[in-house]
Amino acid sequence: MRKYLSVFRISFAQEFAYKINFILWRVRNVLQIFLVFYLWDTVFQDPERVVFGYDRAKILTYVFAILVVKALVLSARAVDVPGEISRGEVSNYLLKPIGYFKYWLTRDLSSKALNLSFAVFEFLLLYILLRPPIFVQTNPILIVAFIISILLALLIFFTLLFTTGLVPFWVPEGAWGLQFMVIFVATEFLAGGLFPLDILPESIQRVLFYTPFPYLIFFPIQVYLGKLSSPEILRGMVVALFWATFLYLLMRNLWQRGLRVYQSQGR
Amino acid sequence: MKRAIYYLKIWFLMNKNAFQTVLTHKLILFMFTFSKLLRFGFFLAFLFFLVKGTQTLAGYSSQQAIFFFMTFNVVDVVSQFLFREVYRFRPQIVSGEFDLVLVKPMSALFRALLGGADVVDLVTIPPLLVAVYLVGSYLNPTTPQIIFYMALILNGLIVAAAFHIAVISLAIITLEIDHTMMIYRDLMNLGRFPVDIYKQPLQGILTYLVPVGIMVTLPAKALMGLVSPQGVLISFALGAVALVMSLRFWKFALTKYTSASS
Numbered sequence: 001m002r003k004y005l006s007v008f009r010i011s012f013a014q015e016f017a018y019k020i021n022f023i024l025w026r027v028r029n030v031l032q033i034f035l036v037f038y039l040w041d042t043v044f045q046d047p048e049r050v051v052f053g054y055d056r057a058k059i060l061t062y063v064f065a066i067l068v069v070k071a072l073v074l075s076a077r078a079v080d081v082p083g084e085i086s087r088g089e090v091s092n093y094l095l096k097p098i099g100y101f102k103y104w105l106t107r108d109l110s111s112k113a114l115n116l117s118f119a120v121f122e123f124l125l126l127y128i129l130l131r132p133p134i135f136v137q138t139n140p141i142l143i144v145a146f147i148i149s150i151l152l153a154l155l156i157f158f159t160l161l162f163t164t165g166l167v168p169f170w171v172p173e174g175a176w177g178l179q180f181m182v183i184f185v186a187t188e189f190l191a192g193g194l195f196p197l198d199i200l201p202e203s204i205q206r207v208l209f210y211t212p213f214p215y216l217i218f219f220p221i222q223v224y225l226g227k228l229s230s231p232e233i234l235r236g237m238v239v240a241l242f243w244a245t246f247l248y249l250l251m252r253n254l255w256q257r258g259l260r261v262y263q264s265q266g267r
Numbered sequence: 268m269k270r271a272i273y274y275l276k277i278w279f280l281m282n283k284n285a286f287q288t289v290l291t292h293k294l295i296l297f298m299f300t301f302s303k304l305l306r307f308g309f310f311l312a313f314l315f316f317l318v319k320g321t322q323t324l325a326g327y328s329s330q331q332a333i334f335f336f337m338t339f340n341v342v343d344v345v346s347q348f349l350f351r352e353v354y355r356f357r358p359q360i361v362s363g364e365f366d367l368v369l370v371k372p373m374s375a376l377f378r379a380l381l382g383g384a385d386v387v388d389l390v391t392i393p394p395l396l397v398a399v400y401l402v403g404s405y406l407n408p409t410t411p412q413i414i415f416y417m418a419l420i421l422n423g424l425i426v427a428a429a430f431h432i433a434v435i436s437l438a439i440i441t442l443e444i445d446h447t448m449m450i451y452r453d454l455m456n457l458g459r460f461p462v463d464i465y466k467q468p469l470q471g472i473l474t475y476l477v478p479v480g481i482m483v484t485l486p487a488k489a490l491m492g493l494v495s496p497q498g499v500l501i502s503f504a505l506g507a508v509a510l511v512m513s514l515r516f517w518k519f520a521l522t523k524y525t526s527a528s529s
Contacts, residue, residue: 024446031453034469035460042325042464043317051321177298185302189309199316 003098004106011077011110026118029067030126036194037063037130047133052199058225060132062196064123065221070193071119073153073216077107079183081165082175085258088266100255101162108158137224145233149220152240156212159247166251169258172265192218198227209236212243277373278381285352285383299387307391310336310459325464330405331491332460337399338487339458341420344395346427348388350380353431357444363528376517379435380428408490415489415499422506423482429509430477436513436520451477458483481505 015022040063043049044056054062081104084090093100127134137143164182167175188194190213197205197218208214219236222228228236289296314336318329327335356379359365368378408416430451438444454472458479462470473479481502488494 020443021446024450028449028453031450031457034465035457038465038469039324039460041466043321171294173292173295174298177295177302181298181302181305185306185309189306189313195313195317199313199320201316 004102007098007103007106008110011107012114015111015114022114026115026122029070029119030122033063033067033122033126036066037126037132041130041132052196053227054196057133057135058227059196061135061225062221064126064132064134065224066193066217067123067126068116068119069150069153069217069220071115072112072150073157073220074187074193075108075111075115076157076161077111078104078158078161078165079179081162082168082179085166085262086168086172086175086265088264090262091264094259101251104162105158108154112154135225137226139226142223142226145237146220146224149215149223149233149237149240152237152244153216153220155244156240156247157216159244159251160212163247163251163254166254166258169254169261186213187216190214191216192221196221209239212240212247215240215243274373274377277377281378281382282384286386289386296387300390303387303391307340307395325461327461330402331487334399334402334406334490335461335484335487336459337395337402338420338490339455339483340395341399342423342427342458342482342486343455344388344391346424346431348385348392349424350428350431351385351388352379352381352383353435353444354448355383356435357438357442360439360524361442361528363526365524366526369524375521376432376435376514380431403490406491408492412490412492415494416486419481419486419489419494419499419502422503423486425506426478426482426509429506429513432510432513432517436516439520440523455479455483461487478505478509 037060040059043051044054044059047056049056051059090100093103137146161179161183164178165175167178190197190208190211192214193216197208197214200208215236219240223233223236311333314332315329318324318332324332359368359379365375365379368375371378403413403416434444434447434451437447454477457465457469457473462473462480462484465473470480474481485494485498485502489499
């Protein structure tokens with residue numbers, strides 16, 4: 001446990017080694033929030049208007065929740081895994097008494113801690129600048145359910161990112177293409193990071209809810225906003241747990257198969 | 268004229284090489300092309316369902332909202348296709364390899380800006396233009412409106428070129444390029460919707476600092492007959508000023524190039 005605490009500490013400090021990188025990454029997040037905020041602000045100019053089951057307070061809370069949930073779920077260092085595999089740097093870890101998955105999960109958690117602290121600051125700053133009406137959830141059961149759904153989202157995203165990052169074992173230059181498709185494009189739209197998925201027709205939503213993507217951003221925020229009934233929350237958590245388990249097993253299987261073909265090229 | 272043909276030949280040669288490099292990784296090319304088309308399709312679907320549910324967006328109909336998005340894509344995709352080499356400029360400056368560009372009998376700016384077009388974007392341009400034509404024809408534009416639209420698209424590309432020149436000039440001085448480009452791209456992405464939906468000070472930034480409004484919103488408005496001839500002239504003047512200023516900045520930046528590491 002102590003060695004992972006050290007990894008957490010070092011990784012946290014490393015983020016500060018590239019301050020401009022990190023600050024500009026956060027600036028980009030804020031810019032993306034502006035797009036979504038002003039879009040919905042325009043749609044909900046009339047405070048009494050209810051569209052897609054949202055009133056002004058709930059939709060703008062959704063927008064602000066995207067900032068925090070994205071910082072928690074989507075910030076990750078495991079995006080560097082494909083590079084390590086294609087450069088043969090995985091050999092360094094295979095020789096050390098450290099679990100490769102645990103190592104990257106720890107680094108991800110460290111990145112999430114740092115991003116979350118900035119996201120909270122940005123949340124306050126944007127709140128002061130934009131003065132949106134914010135919906136505050138007071139039901140303790142829903143708050144606990146929200147926290148559980150976030151933990152499941154973290155696991156799904158980690159296993160999804162890691163699994164797509166294992167491609168260089170077979171195609172050394174292939175990871176970026178697959179990660180662009182799965183992590184950047186699919187996650188941006190199908191996870192609810194740009195718009196709440198319930199603006200889509202019921203039939204599309206039903207199909208989407210069998211994929212892992214809605215459980216990354218949309219589902220946790222829906223739980224927080226109290227838009228789901230207890231059976232819907234339970235069913236959502238079961239599906240999210242299924243995806244976390246399935247992707248974990250797939251990740252382990254691919255990792256073991258990958259190590260069999262790994263040639264430590266470049267070392 | 269002779270000089271233009273000379274540069275056209277160089278452009279074809281450089282980009283034939285760039286395409287051949289990309290075509291050696293067909294699977295990756297397919298994945299990126301597919302992903303870009305997927306992203307385009309997702310956003311189009313989002314806009315369609317959004318405006319279907321809300322009836323209008325800032326007073327614009329669903330066809331108009333989709334046309335704004337299409338126009339954004341034309342400027343964005345064409346400028347990415349033409350100016351992709353900018354993303355590869357930093358290593359040349361850091362390693363000092365830019366020396367080899369400077370000694371060649373051609374404009375170093377031409378090489379740095381247009382030296383490596385993006386084949387992925389080239390593949391997506393024809394279907395995009397067809398889509399623009401189809402959606403645009405539903406708006407029943409007049410011939411002058413179509414001419415203004417095309418002229419303002421060209422003006423948008425000139426502003427995009429000016430911004431890319433400014434970014435590589437800044438890279439010579441500061442060695443930073445990736446984040447400047449990413450922030451530019453994020454600001455450009457705000458042009459997916461008409462800039463009228465944004466409030467001050469963001470609207471001011473999108474009009475004067477990174478003039479996304481002039482690059483993207485104005486051409487679409489011109490096709491809808493919502494821009495006066497004076498507005499068109501002012502946009503051209505701003506485009507010309509942006510280009511002249513960026514070229515001056517490039518000349519200044521070259522005097523700061525240290526040829527470090529070479």
